[in-house]
Amino acid sequence: MIGTARRRRDGDAKVRGATRYVGDMPAHGLLHARPVLAADAHARLLAIDTDAALAVPGVVAVLTHADLPLAGGSGRAAEPLAREEIVWAGQPVALVVAETEAAAGDAAALVDVDTEWLEPVLDLEAALADGAPAARLTERAGEDESAASAHGGSEGGTEAAGGGSPNVATRQRLQRGDVDAGLAAADHVVRGRFRTSWVHQAYLEPQSTLAWVDPDGTLVVHSSTQGAFMVRQGLASTFGLPMERVRVQAAPLGGAFGGKLMIAEPLAAAAALTLRRPVRIVFSRTEEFAAGNPAPGxxxxxxxxxxxxxxxxxxxxxxxxxxxxxxxxxxxxxxxxxxxxxxxxxxxxxxxxxxxxxxxxxxxxxxxxxxxxxxxxxxxxxxxxxxxxxxxxxxxxxxxxxxxxxxxxxxxxxxxxxxxxxxxxxxxxxxxxxxxxxxxxxxxxxxxxxxxxLEPAAAICKLDADGRLTVVTAAADMSGIENAFIAIAAAAFGLPEERVRVTTGDTGSAPYGGVAGGSKVTYTYGRAVERAAEQARERLLDVAASELEIAPEDLEVADGEVRPVGTPGRAIAIADLAAKVYTFGGRHRPIEGYGSTAQVxxxxxxxxxxxxxxxxxxxxxxxxxxxxxxxxxxxxxxxxxxxxxxxxxxxxxxxxxxxxxxxxxxxxxxxxxxxxxxxxxxxxxxxxxxxxxxxxxxxxxxxxxxxxxxxxxxxxxxxxxxxxxxxxxxxxxxxxxxxxxxxxxxxxxxxxx
Amino acid sequence: MIGTARRRRDGDAKVRGATRYVGDMPAHGLLHARPVLAADAHARLLAIDTDAALAVPGVVAVLTHADLPLAGGSGRAAEPLAREEIVWAGQPVALVVAETEAAAGDAAALVDVDTEWLEPVLDLEAALADGAPAARLTERAGEDESAASAHGGSEGGTEAAGGGSPNVATRQRLQRGDVDAGLAAADHVVRGRFRTSWVHQAYLEPQSTLAWVDPDGTLVVHSSTQGAFMVRQGLASTFGLPMERVRVQAAPLGGAFGGKLMIAEPLAAAAALTLRRPVRIVFSRTEEFAAGNPAPGxxxxxxxxxxxxxxxxxxxxxxxxxxxxxxxxxxxxxxxxxxxxxxxxxxxxxxxxxxxxxxxxxxxxxxxxxxxxxxxxxxxxxxxxxxxxxxxxxxxxxxxxxxxxxxxxxxxxxxxxxxxxxxxxxxxxxxxxxxxxxxxxxxxxxxxxxxxxLEPAAAICKLDADGRLTVVTAAADMSGIENAFIAIAAAAFGLPEERVRVTTGDTGSAPYGGVAGGSKVTYTYGRAVERAAEQARERLLDVAASELEIAPEDLEVADGEVRPVGTPGRAIAIADLAAKVYTFGGRHRPIEGYGSTAQVxxxxxxxxxxxxxxxxxxxxxxxxxxxxxxxxxxxxxxxxxxxxxxxxxxxxxxxxxxxxxxxxxxxxxxxxxxxxxxxxxxxxxxxxxxxxxxxxxxxxxxxxxxxxxxxxxxxxxxxxxxxxxxxxxxxxxxxxxxxxxxxxxxxxxxxxx
Missing domain, CATH: 3.30.365.10 (Aldehyde oxidase/xanthine dehydrogenase, molybdopterin binding domain)
Structure with missing residues (x-):
């Protein structure tokens, strides 16, 4: 089948609206969170009056930065609500949590944020100028390049410090050879200045996270995210939890395009950890534009x-x-x-x-x-x-x-x-x-x-007792990647694609795998799936060899059967072989394989x-x-x-x-x-x-x-x-x-x- | 640590009541089911009048055999509610499903079961007699030895058919040598007749299952069961679903002792499939005694x-x-x-x-x-x-x-x-x-x-980025088996036990493993865990060897570190090695292992x-x-x-x-x-x-x-x-x-x- 055009396996459910996104997930005792966004682009945060909001029937809490059980981390995740300084118009300054979405929305409008205006820095050229006003006066929670580097960049090169402006956050230089001489010797030189805009990823499904705390203290997160393990690591670090006490399930994505990594999760998780009830946050479209994480100018x-x-x-x-x-x-x-x-x-x-x-x-x-x-x-x-x-x-x-x-x-x-x-x-x-x-x-x-x-990845392929193969990875549902895994596993194992299925495991039970991003899922996870399927196929051949009393190398897998090369009449259906394995007293190891990769x-x-x-x-x-x-x-x-x-x-x-x-x-x-x-x-x-x-x-x-x-x-x-x-x-x-x-x-x- | 007495890892949560059993699980829109049990020991089922029960506020449905979406299977699972004949006093004949437990209980008492009395057969000797009345007149759904054989029996031997009584269901003979001659030549012969009673397993937590249907049609079951994969197979067969469309999570067990295998699951699953809402059934103590599956006389x-x-x-x-x-x-x-x-x-x-x-x-x-x-x-x-x-x-x-x-x-x-x-x-x-x-x-x-x-089993061991090891199996939580897995994995991998944790995966993502029963979990799963941990350790040593530029065979794992034999000063903490692996651009495969076994x-x-x-x-x-x-x-x-x-x-x-x-x-x-x-x-x-x-x-x-x-x-x-x-x-x-x-x-x- 590889190389021929087929329908998307996930297409039908998505077109019919049957796919269950985070926003659709039922949860008992669910609370709904709504962020209160800063109106000023730059201001000192003086006080937040939550009385009116708390008076709205159904409101359970109005959380501010001081309420959150933050323990560390860096970057935006470590500062999910503004601390003492507002640094953009749209920055979340408080989180209203209520029994209904309507109550949360009503109450969010009643939170009164008292600020002192500071001069905003909005233009890149102006921000770079010597003596420019600072866009941020207070220290920030830390720096984290991971989300950027997750998309494939090797930053390399040499670093040069500083700059005349207080707003230069980083400066890096990639240099080799004599550029002055090269340009001087060139027959023609062209130059230009190019300016590009802030652009939003415009995924249809907004940032959405559902979080709760299990009775054993495990923070459980179902999120519209591209990277379950990255979210686990981020939340563990932000809230000071061992990784094993954070379990993240990547939910079906309604688009992401790079933008769904640790924006909504710290908010929902902080609220769930504070209130010990399930909390869901689903950004509105306006919150998406104001408080998402679009591509920068x-x-x-x-x-x-x-x-x-x-x-x-x-x-x-x-x-x-x-x-x-x-x-x-x-x-x-x-x-x-x-x-x-x-x-x-x-x-x-x-x-x-x-x-x-x-x-x-x-x-x-x-x-x-x-x-x-x-x-x-x-x-x-x-x-x-x-x-x-x-x-x-x-x-x-x-x-x-x-x-x-x-x-x-x-x-x-x-x-x-x-x-x-x-x-x-x-x-x-x-x-x-x-x-x-x-x-x-x-x-x-x-x-x-x-x-x-590039990022390490692993996968499991397991044949069920009814002769169907399941591929398990932690890869988020990006771009129909399920279909690639099915194609790879079906071809490597030797089953028709309709007998192969993909499961997205959570971080507690699935093998490791990196972020779905950087155009690397097929290249890294796909290779792991291929290896896992090959290993499972070896186990299948061992079982068949034992049952048929023929050496594995004399067997072939085709049409849902294992058969001796040249004597197809002695074929055994894969489902029949599977039935011999998954049974009490079974003498064969499970027909399963594990594969991992670290592409270099x-x-x-x-x-x-x-x-x-x-x-x-x-x-x-x-x-x-x-x-x-x-x-x-x-x-x-x-x-x-x-x-x-x-x-x-x-x-x-x-x-x-x-x-x-x-x-x-x-x-x-x-x-x-x-x-x-x-x-x-x-x-x-x-x-x-x-x-x-x-x-x-x-x-x-x-x-x-x-x-x-x-x-x-x-x-x-x-x-x-x-x-x-x-x-x-x-x-x-x-x-x-x-x-x-x-x-x-x-x-x-x-x-x- | 192996061989020294330690506290149970799971003890604290169980003693404090923090363990979440199936009966404690929150579920949105949950319905509660209550079985209606037959009063007669043997009777023809003439009619079931559900009108009064349906009139109880909160009652959603009263299901009888004809309502269930049964597709096949055998044994009790294929006949979760009595068909046309009642064959014991206590047999479930209907299932009331309601918004509250109280409504379900009230309504169950109002279901009117009309029967025609048939002579019951209660005594083993009387049942065996020639010309005994038949304990069952109608054909049964099938025969299934799996639950019995799951406990270690090899039935072997020869079979002899029939018998003079209509109640002889099976007859098997194990025979070798000349017994007549042996007894005749013996210096002393003793003989006796022994009669033993029906005995209940008397687990504290009753049979409990929570089931629902996901939007993609997957039947999801959380159950107090000893065998997630066995339940999956049983439900797939009973309801005619591909196995991949049944996902079973073994919940913590409040005792089982062999008795928790497919008693409550078919009832909850049938109701969930019929009503398309989450349904939980938790047997009352009386239902346990009347409709459980105790040890036979x-x-x-x-x-x-x-x-x-x-x-x-x-x-x-x-x-x-x-x-x-x-x-x-x-x-x-x-x-x-x-x-x-x-x-x-x-x-x-x-x-x-x-x-x-x-x-x-x-x-x-x-x-x-x-x-x-x-x-x-x-x-x-x-x-x-x-x-x-x-x-x-x-x-x-x-x-x-x-x-x-x-x-x-x-x-x-x-x-x-x-x-x-x-x-x-x-x-x-x-x-x-x-x-x-x-x-x-x-x-x-x-x-x-x-x-x-004996039964095939598999396990995964995966090191997290913070240097903790997680063991993943599908083994149900029997007898503190978690503690054995921790001991085995810690010793085989080389970490202190407090840095090892066990996760019970569901059938969708965990590798295969048999029923927790037959005194085989440590012997089979345990071996798989050991192999998985050994394989993960090999990967750890490969990473350390690459980082230290020392051959893996010259390294040892101890005290949470990997160090060159003889030069402990060059040791690297396992957590530091892990941090080098689970990162964008990481050049090492995940420190994970998969192990499986089929003990013969x-x-x-x-x-x-x-x-x-x-x-x-x-x-x-x-x-x-x-x-x-x-x-x-x-x-x-x-x-x-x-x-x-x-x-x-x-x-x-x-x-x-x-x-x-x-x-x-x-x-x-x-x-x-x-x-x-x-x-x-x-x-x-x-x-x-x-x-x-x-x-x-x-x-x-x-x-x-x-x-x-x-x-x-x-x-x-x-x-x-x-x-x-x-x-x-x-x-x-x-x-x-x-x-x-x-x-x-x-x-x-x-x-x-």
């Missing part, structure tokens, strides 16, 4: 040079990333690594600067930092090709990383299919005929890549895009006419699902490119915190997407598969920007490329921010 | 001969076991195997007869069939020693099975410590001075054994008892003055717990011997269905018990351990009966040896039944 300055023949000479740049009010989390280091693109550079000097502002605490969003980085570097490469009169694909092919090259982090690349993706588009009619388009239309090309994350070689993903646009010179509107994506997926275990990832990633890239932006007022108030105002692409804004699967097998991936979730989003804004350049001879430097911004560019007017 | 005829020097010549006998009204389950075959005792017999001919009567369906109770069997054979051996003027221990030592012998089932015995147990008592002051006692006192000796069950060699357990009694000739009262048990436990992982098993088994044996009997009227009505009337031993009836641990290591057991749960109960009634013979020169042939029965014997009057 970035400011990228990049300068790169090349020789006349297109050989890249050197790259220099700085990526400034917004770290919001807590300053504990950023993606700028990752973005810096990606700003060089998947290319060979004789010299590079790239600096990442993380800046504290009075914005929400950012998080990871599908290929964190990649769309801004690709937007910058691919725009400049397009300019370079134009300036040197080179074919854009030819320019990239000349410089693109191939197996055996070393990446910016110095690690040798074992496999990468970027070249093959470009080659796939070279002959595409849209590319070949890109100069034959009507006035106002253009085709742009861009290449994106994603290094791919990455299998980066790459995707090249062609975007065909029409630019309306009167209105500045960009209309997408067609989009082609060629992505190296290693091996498509189920092409239907892989294409779904390519479509979804492209659609989200279109949001980055044209629509999405969490704006704020001069006082730091969030603008447009509902789906009515925050513009994710609608179907009429997404053109037909042609998905071309390129298969460059990953040697260490299961059946050659590699991660496919993040690569498709990376270069979409860049491709659209390059198409706009081709269509209208303007170079947008700001995302999203709204009609107003494009119109302003077309008028040669200053860019609208 | 037995009738044993035994005849055995020996040569003058004590060499046993031959044994012949018949064990008739009551199978109750459903006839689906019996322990007579096992009892037959045990009726020969742990001795070498040149010839044997033993027949098991299972008889249908109008009594409750029987079940397993701690060493099913063994106390009656040992009562019979050890009484006769005592008579034989007396007749041949041989020392009772010497007679047994001459014939006792030793390693290398073959048991009655023909299997070679790899290890057995029966001889060592006898030898341990030979010099005991109570035995040595047994002829120097005051008038009316006596000391009796008896030897019991238990073959030990039994490690029988044996226990010899000395009982010191005084018999009051005026009243017939037997007063226990002292009791000594010498038990071969292989290796006592925790002597405190092992002694607890020896004490508990002896106390339950005292109940068998002197007190316990589920009596019935001539119409088949149960007598004394409460703890106020059903006499379990109270503390003043249990003397000081001296527990002597004999350790004959089991080669295949973890650290030499073998099962210790069932052996201690087997020979208690026999030892007491032999003490009574020594004290009062009577030979009781009926259990329990109530004062009335003993008084009658003393008066040479007919035995009171």
């Amino acid at each position: 970035q400011l990228i300055d990049l300068e790169l040079g090349a020789m006349r023949d297109g050989a890249l000479a050197a790259i220099r740049g700085r990526v400034v990333g917004d770290r919001g009010g807590l300053g504990d989390m950023g993606v700028e280091a990752l973005s810096t690594l990606l700003a060089a693109g998947p290319y060979r550079w004789p010299a590079h000097d790239l600096t990442a600067v993380g800046v504290t502002t009075n914005r929400v605490s950012p998080g990871a969003y599908r290929a964190p930092g990649a769309p801004p980085a690709a937007f910058a570097v691919e725009t400049l490469l397009d300019e370079l090709a134009q300036a040197l009169d080179l074919d854009p694909i030819a320019l990239r092919l000349k410089n693109v990383l191939v197996a055996g090259d070393r990446g910016l982090d110095g690690q040798e690349i074992k496999v990468i299919g970027a070249r093959e993706c470009l080659a796939r588009l070279e002959k595409h009619p849209l590319y070949v005929k890109r100069d034959e388009l009507p006035e106002g239309e253009g085709v742009g090309l861009a290449l994106g890549f994603w290094p791919g994350g 070689s990455r299998a980066p993903g790459a995707a090249a895009h062609l975007s065909h646009v029409r630019v309306d010179r009167e209105t500045g509107e960009i209309r997408l006419l067609a989009h082609v994506i060629a992505q190296d997926v290693g091996k498509a275990l189920n092409p239907a699902l892989v294409e779904g990832q390519m479509h979804g990633g492209t659609a989200q890239g279109i949001g980055w490119a044209l629509l999405e932006e969490l704006g704020h007022t001069d006082e730091g108030q969030l603008q447009g915190a509902t789906f009515a105002e925050y513009a994710v692409p609608s179907t009429d804004q997404v053109p037909e997407i042609e998905a071309l699967l390129v298969e460059v097998p990953a040697p260490d991936g299961p059946f050659g598969a590699k991660g496919v979730g993040e690569p498709p989003v990376c270069a979409v804004p860049a491709a659209i920007a390059n198409a706009v350049a081709a269509a209208a001879e303007i170079r947008p430097g700001v995302l999203p490329m709204t009609s107003a911004r494009v119109w302003a560019l077309l008028q040669n007017a200053p860019v609208v921010r | 037995q009738l044993i005829d035994l005849e055995l001969g020996a040569m003058r020097d004590g060499a046993l010549a031959a044994i012949r006998g018949r064990v008739v076991g009551d199978r109750g009204g459903l006839g689906d389950m019996g322990v007579e075959a096992l009892s037959t195997l045990l009726a020969a005792g742990p001795y070498r017999w040149p010839a044997h001919d033993l027949t098991a007869v299972g008889v249908t009567t109008n009594r409750v369906s029987p079940g397993a109770y701690r060493a099913p069939g063994a106390p009656p069997a040992a009562f019979a054979v050890e009484t006769l051996l005592d008579e034989l020693a007396q007749a041949l003027d041989l020392d009772p221990i010497a007679l047994r030592l001459k014939n006792v099975l030793v390693a290398g012998d073959r048991g009655l089932d023909g299997q070679e015995i790899k290890v057995i410590g029966a001889r060592e147990c006898l030898a341990r008592l030979e010099k005991h002051p109570l035995y040595v001075k047994r002829d120097e006692l005051p008038e009316g006192e006596g000391v009796g000796l008896a030897l019991g054994f238990w073959p030990g069950g 060699s039994r490690a029988p357990g044996a226990a010899a008892h000395l009982s010191h009694v005084r018999v009051d000739r005026e009243t017939g009262e037997i007063r226990l003055l002292a009791h000594v048990i010498a038990q071969d436990v292989g290796k006592a992982l925790n002597p405190a717990l092992v002694e607890g098993q020896m004490h508990g088994g002896t106390a339950q044996g005292i109940g068998w011997a002197l007190l316990e009997e589920l009596g019935h009227t001539d119409e088949g009505q149960l007598q004394g269905a409460t703890f106020a009337e059903y006499a379990v031993p109270s503390t003043d009836q249990v003397p000081e018990i001296e527990a002597l641990l004999v350790e004959v290591p089991a080669p295949d057991g973890p650290f030499g351990a073998k099962g210790v749960g069932e052996p201690p109960v087997c020979a208690v009634p026999a030892a007491i009966a032999n003490a009574v013979a020594a004290a009062a020169e009577i030979r009781p042939g009926v259990l329990p040896m109530t004062s009335a029965r003993v008084w009658a014997l003393l008066q040479n009057a007919p035995v009171v039944r």
